[in-house]
Amino acid sequence: MSQLPEQPAGISVPTSADVARLAGVSRATVSYVMNNNTTVRITDPTRRRVREAAADLGYVPHAAARSLRAGHTRTVLLPSVHASAGLPCQRFFTGLECGLRHLDYTVVHYGSVGLDADAAAMAWAELRPVAVVAPGGLGLTPYGIDVLTRSGAKAVITLGPQPVDGAHALLMDQSEVGGCAVRHLLSRGRRSIGVVMPREPGLAQLAEPRLAGAVRAVEDSGADAHVQALPLPYEERPADDLAARWRSLGLDAVFAYNDEYAMLLMRALQDAGIDVPTETAVIGADDLMLGRLLRPRLSSVATELATTQPPAQMIDRLVRNPGGEPEHHRLLRAAVVARESS
Amino acid sequence: MSQLPEQPAGISVPTSADVARLAGVSRATVSYVMNNNTTVRITDPTRRRVREAAADLGYVPHAAARSLRAGHTRTVLLPSVHASAGLPCQRFFTGLECGLRHLDYTVVHYGSVGLDADAAAMAWAELRPVAVVAPGGLGLTPYGIDVLTRSGAKAVITLGPQPVDGAHALLMDQSEVGGCAVRHLLSRGRRSIGVVMPREPGLAQLAEPRLAGAVRAVEDSGADAHVQALPLPYEERPADDLAARWRSLGLDAVFAYNDEYAMLLMRALQDAGIDVPTETAVIGADDLMLGRLLRPRLSSVATELATTQPPAQMIDRLVRNPGGEPEHHRLLRAAVVARESS
DNA sequence: TTGAAAGCGGTACCAC
DNA sequence: GTGGTACCGCTTTCAA
Numbered sequence: 001m002s003q004l005p006e007q008p009a010g011i012s013v014p015t016s017a018d019v020a021r022l023a024g025v026s027r028a029t030v031s032y033v034m035n036n037n038t039t040v041r042i043t044d045p046t047r048r049r050v051r052e053a054a055a056d057l058g059y060v061p062h063a064a065a066r067s068l069r070a071g072h073t074r075t076v077l078l079p080s081v082h083a084s085a086g087l088p089c090q091r092f093f094t095g096l097e098c099g100l101r102h103l104d105y106t107v108v109h110y111g112s113v114g115l116d117a118d119a120a121a122m123a124w125a126e127l128r129p130v131a132v133v134a135p136g137g138l139g140l141t142p143y144g145i146d147v148l149t150r151s152g153a154k155a156v157i158t159l160g161p162q163p164v165d166g167a168h169a170l171l172m173d174q175s176e177v178g179g180c181a182v183r184h185l186l187s188r189g190r191r192s193i194g195v196v197m198p199r200e201p202g203l204a205q206l207a208e209p210r211l212a213g214a215v216r217a218v219e220d221s222g223a224d225a226h227v228q229a230l231p232l233p234y235e236e237r238p239a240d241d242l243a244a245r246w247r248s249l250g251l252d253a254v255f256a257y258n259d260e261y262a263m264l265l266m267r268a269l270q271d272a273g274i275d276v277p278t279e280t281a282v283i284g285a286d287d288l289m290l291g292r293l294l295r296p297r298l299s300s301v302a303t304e305l306a307t308t309q310p311p312a313q314m315i316d317r318l319v320r321n322p323g324g325e326p327e328h329h330r331l332l333r334a335a336v337v338a339r340e341s342s
Numbered sequence: 343m344s345q346l347p348e349q350p351a352g353i354s355v356p357t358s359a360d361v362a363r364l365a366g367v368s369r370a371t372v373s374y375v376m377n378n379n380t381t382v383r384i385t386d387p388t389r390r391r392v393r394e395a396a397a398d399l400g401y402v403p404h405a406a407a408r409s410l411r412a413g414h415t416r417t418v419l420l421p422s423v424h425a426s427a428g429l430p431c432q433r434f435f436t437g438l439e440c441g442l443r444h445l446d447y448t449v450v451h452y453g454s455v456g457l458d459a460d461a462a463a464m465a466w467a468e469l470r471p472v473a474v475v476a477p478g479g480l481g482l483t484p485y486g487i488d489v490l491t492r493s494g495a496k497a498v499i500t501l502g503p504q505p506v507d508g509a510h511a512l513l514m515d516q517s518e519v520g521g522c523a524v525r526h527l528l529s530r531g532r533r534s535i536g537v538v539m540p541r542e543p544g545l546a547q548l549a550e551p552r553l554a555g556a557v558r559a560v561e562d563s564g565a566d567a568h569v570q571a572l573p574l575p576y577e578e579r580p581a582d583d584l585a586a587r588w589r590s591l592g593l594d595a596v597f598a599y600n601d602e603y604a605m606l607l608m609r610a611l612q613d614a615g616i617d618v619p620t621e622t623a624v625i626g627a628d629d630l631m632l633g634r635l636l637r638p639r640l641s642s643v644a645t646e647l648a649t650t651q652p653p654a655q656m657i658d659r660l661v662r663n664p665g666g667e668p669e670h671h672r673l674l675r676a677a678v679v680a681r682e683s684s
Numbered sequence: 685t686t687g688a689a690a691g692c693g694g695t696a697c698c699a700c
Numbered sequence: 701g702t703g704g705t706a707c708c709g710c711t712t713t714c715a716a
Contacts (some may be wrong), residue, residue, distance in 0.1 A: 011493045012413075013470075013492060013493050014492065015692090015693055016693065016694060016695095017693080017694095025702075025703085026702065026703045026704075027693090027694075027695090027703090027704095028694095028695080028696080028697095028702075028703060028704075029701090029702060029703075030540060030694090031694060031695055031696080032695095032696095032702090034694095035694095037696090039696095040696095040701075040702085041701060041703065042701065042702080043523070043702095046701085051688080057449060057492075058488060058489050058492040058493070060464050060467040060468055060489060060493050061468060061693080061694070062410070062468065062470060062692090062693050063406075063468040063469050063470070064405075064406035064407075064409055064410045064469075064470065064692095064693080064694095064696070065406075065410050065692075065693035065694045065695090065708090066416070066440055066693080066694055066695080067406050067694095067708095068404070068406045068407050068410055068692095068693080068694080068707095068708050068709065068710095069694050069695050069696090069707075069708050070694090070695080070708085071354075071708065073406070080436075080439055080449075080451075082436065083429070083432050083433070084435065087425070090425050091425070094422070094424065094425065097422055097451070097453060098453065098455060101453050101455065102456075106450075106452075106469075107450075107451060107452075107453070108448075108449075108450045108451070109422075109449060109450070109451045110437070110448075110449075111439060111440065111443050111449070113440065113443070114444075117689085122402050125402040126354075126403060126404065126405040127405050127406075127448075128405070128406065146400060147400050147402060149402070150355060150400040150703090151355050151402050152355045157685085164497075179478055232534065233699095234631065236634060236635070247351060260631070260632070264631070264635060265634060267635040272711095286704085289576065289606070290576060290602070290605060293578070293605055293609040308546075357708090357709055357710085358709070358710065358711095359709080359710095367686075367687085368687045369685065369688095369709090369710080370686070370687060370688080370689095370711080370712080371685090371686060371687080372710095373710065373711055374686090374711095374712095377711085379711095379712095381712095382685075382686085383685060384685070384686085385685070385686095388685085388686085395714090403709085403710070404708090404709050404710070405707075406708095406709085406710095407709035407710045407711090408709080408710055408711075409692095409694090409710095410691095410693065410694095410708095410709080410710080411691080411692050411709080411710050411711050411712085412692085412710090412711075413692065456698050524686090554699075660707080
C-alpha cells in the first residue's frame with residue numbers, strides 16, 4: 001500500500017536556495033517574492049517563476065531562520081490549562097488563544113510539571129517568546145522574570161491570586177467566590193456554614209482560597225456565625241457518609257466548592273432525609289446548566305474571567321508598548337445566582 | 343514603584359559571544375560548557391568562569407539558532423482541543439502532552455480556525471515540527487501531508503474517523519458510541535429510538551457519526567425498529583417543548599448524545615409526567631459522575647481514548663523510526679454501563 | 685585544552 | 701529589477 005514518504009538522508013528539505021536555483025534567480029529575489037515585498041519591484045514573469053518553483057518543491061520558509069534573522073519572534077507562551085482548573089478558566093484560555101492567533105501570534109503551550117520556577121523560566125526563555133503568561137501555581141520569582149525579560153520578552157504576565165514584583169498580573173482571587181457564597185448564606189439567616197474541600201490534589205489550589213474567603217466574609221460580617229471545612233472526595237460513598245453524620249455537625253448551610261460537588265452532596269443529603277433548603281441550604285459555584293436541572297434548583301456563584309479589554313488585545317498592547325508600569329487586572333467576577341436551594 | 347525592566351534599543355539579549363567575552367574564552371568553549379560536552383576536556387576553572395559569566399548575564403541559549411544549526415527540532419504540534427470535544431478527548435490530550443514533555447519534546451498547540459487544510463499544513467511546516475497530530479475536522483489532504491513530510495516531519499498523524507492516505511491515523515470512530523447505545527436499547531426490547539442531536543455547531547462533528555452508528559446498529563440487528571433524530575439545543579425551554587410533544591413521537595427509548603443532554607432531557611420528561619424508564623428508556627454517554635447521582639440512575643456509554651502503547655511513546659517510536667507503513671490505531675473504546683434509566 | 689571559522693536558512697542593504 | 705553578500709546565534713570540525 002501507500003508508503004509513508006521517507007526522508008532519505010540525502011534528500012533534505014527544500015530551502016530558498018533550491019527555489020532560487022530552480023527558478024533561475026537569486027535567493028534575494030525568492031525572499032522578495034515570498035514576502036510580497038513592496039519596496040522592490042519584481043517583474044510579473046519572475047514572480048510567477050518563483051511561485052511555481054516554490055510550489056513544485058513544496059517550499060515553506062523556515063520559521064526559526066526567519067526569527068533568528070529578525071531578532072524577535074511572535075511567540076506567546078501560555079500555560080497548559082488542566083481540566084481541574086475549572087470551566088471558566090478553560091473558557092478564558094480558549095478565548096485568549098483564539099484572540100492571539102487572530103492577531104498573528106504563535107501560541108505555544110508550556111507545561112511546568114516537574115520544573116522549579118527558575119528552571120521553567122529558563123526553559124521558556126530559550127524560545128525567546130515575545131510574551132509569557134505564567135501560571136500562579138509555580139511561584140515565578142523576580143529572578144525568573146528578569147531572565148525572561150532579558151531574553152527579550154516584552155510582556156511577562158503572572159496569573160494567580162498574588163502579583164509578582166516586576167511582572168504584569170492577571171489577578172484571579174478565588175477568595176471572592178467563597179466570600180460571595182457566604183455573604184449570600186448569611187443574608188439568608190444561616191449561621192453555621194460548612195465549606196466543602198475537595199480531596200483531589202489539583203483542586204486544593206482553588207479550594208483553599210475559597211475557604212479563606214468564606215472565613216473572612218464571616219469575620220467581616222460581624223455576625224455570630226462560623227465556618228467549618230468539610231473534606232470530601234468526589235465519590236458517592238464518602239458523600240453518603242458525610243450525609244449520615246450531617247445532623248451531628250449542626251450545620252444549616254453549605255458552600256459545596258462547585259456545582260458538581262453540590263450535586264453530589266445534595267443528592268446524599270436528600271437520600272439521608274435532610275431537606276434542602278429547609279434544614280440545610282446548599283450553594284455551588286460555576287453556575288452550570290446542571291444546577292438548573294436539579295430539584296430544588298441549585299443556587300450558585302457564577303464566575304467569569306474577564307478583563308475590560310479582551311485579554312489578547314491587552315497582551316498585544318503590552319507587547320507593542322513595553323516598559324510601562326506593571327499593570328494589575330482583576331480577572332474574576334463573582335455573583336450569586338440565587339435559586340431554590342438556599 | 344518597581345519599573346518593568348525596559349529593553350533599551352542598545353542593550354540586547356546576551357549571546358554566547360557576550361558570555362565568552364566576559365569569561366575571557368571563545369564562543370566554542372562557552373558552547374562546550376553549556377552543553378556539558380564530554381568529547382572535549384575543559385578545565386574546571388574555565389568551566390566555573392563560563393558558568394558564572396552566563397549566570398551574571400542571565401544568558402539562555404537561543405532555541406531557534408540551535409535547531410537551525412542542528413537541522414531538526416523536537417517540536418510536536420498538537421491541535422488545541424476545544425472544550426466541546428468532550429472530556430475523554432481532553433483527558434487524552436492532557437496525557438499526551440504530559441508524556442511528550444516527559445520525553446523532552448516541545449509541545450506546541452496550533453489552532454486551525456479560519457485556515458483551510460493546505461494553508462494550515464504550510465503554517466505548521468514553517469515550524470519544522472518533528473511530528474504533527476492533525477485534527478480530523480480540518481480535512482488534511484495528501485498534499486498537506488506531503489508538505490509536512492517534505493518539511494522534515496518524521497510522523498504525521500491524523501486524528502479522526504477516517505484515515506488519510508500517507509499519514510498515520512488515530513481512529514476515533516464515534517459511530518461506535520451510537521452503535522453501543524442502540525444495541526443496548528434493542529436488547530432491552532425497545533424498538534422506537536430517538537437520538538438527540540445537539541444544535542451547538544461544534545458538537546455536530548461528534549453527533550453526526552453517533553447518529554450514523556445508531557442507524558447502522560438498527561439495520562445490522564435486523565429488528566423491526568427505527569431511529570429518529572431529535573435536534574435539541576442545550577437549554578431548558580427547548581427540552582420542555584420536546585417533552586411536551588414526546589408522546590406524539592411514539593418513542594420508547596432515547597440515546598441522548600451524552601450524559602449532560604441526557605440529564606436535560608430526562609428532567610424535562612419527568613416534569614412532563616413521562617416515566618423513565620417505564621415509558622421511555624434514556625441512555626447518555628461519557629459515564630460522568632452526574633449520571634450516578636440522577637434518579638433513576640442514568641445508563642451511559644462509557645468511552646475511553648486509549649492506545650495499547652501510551653500515545654506519547656507511540657509518537658516517539660514513529661519519530662525515531664520513520665518511513666514505515668502508515669499505522670492505524672483504533673483509539674475509542676465504548677462500553678455500556680447499564681443503570682436504572684434503561 | 686582552547687580558538688578560528690564554516691555554515692544552518694532567511695532577510696535586507698547596497699551595487700549593478 | 702535583480703544579484704551579491706553580510707549577518708542573526710549556535711554548534712562542531714579542524715588546527716594550534
